Amino acid sequence: MGAAVLTVGLAGAALVLTNELFHTPFFAVVCGAAILWGLIGLLDRRVQLALSDEGIRYRRWGPTVVPWHEFSGFRWVTWRHSRQLQLVARRPSELPEGFSRLGRLNHLCCRLLRMPAFSIAVPPLAIAEFELEAWVSRHLPEDRAGPAT
Numbered sequence: 001m002g003a004a005v006l007t008v009g010l011a012g013a014a015l016v017l018t019n020e021l022f023h024t025p026f027f028a029v030v031c032g033a034a035i036l037w038g039l040i041g042l043l044d045r046r047v048q049l050a051l052s053d054e055g056i057r058y059r060r061w062g063p064t065v066v067p068w069h070e071f072s073g074f075r076w077v078t079w080r081h082s083r084q085l086q087l088v089a090r091r092p093s094e095l096p097e098g099f100s101r102l103g104r105l106n107h108l109c110c111r112l113l114r115m116p117a118f119s120i121a122v123p124p125l126a127i128a129e130f131e132l133e134a135w136v137s138r139h140l141p142e143d144r145a146g147p148a149t
Helices: 002-018 025-043 101-112 129-137
Strands: 049-051 055-058 071-079 082-089 119-121
Touching: 002 025, 071 129, 082 129
Parallel strands: none
Antiparallel strands: 049 055, 071 082, 082 119
């Protein structure tokens, strides 16, 4: 996600520099914020995903451990050619209330981009898909009903 945000910020900065229509302070600030947010996302080396018997802590959702009982299952989904593990929330409209402010904003952005809700992008993590699935399947059944919107 950091690379995507950085790309959008750089593309916007190019528009600011080359197109008279985009020479506004507001647009320049938004592009600068996107570049900064993207760089932070790319350079951040803190643990992104922590799994325990108590629950899951995914950095995009905030620092709180979300208990396993908040989810009814998991499924594999693909979004824009990226494999993701989607957790099926029991109360999808209420679960983000426990996220940090930044986690709620991230959840809103993901919904606006039509990403699968409560999904974990596997490629940037230092864990193989089969390892992640093995850990999650200790606590949740696989949901074969198909992706929910």
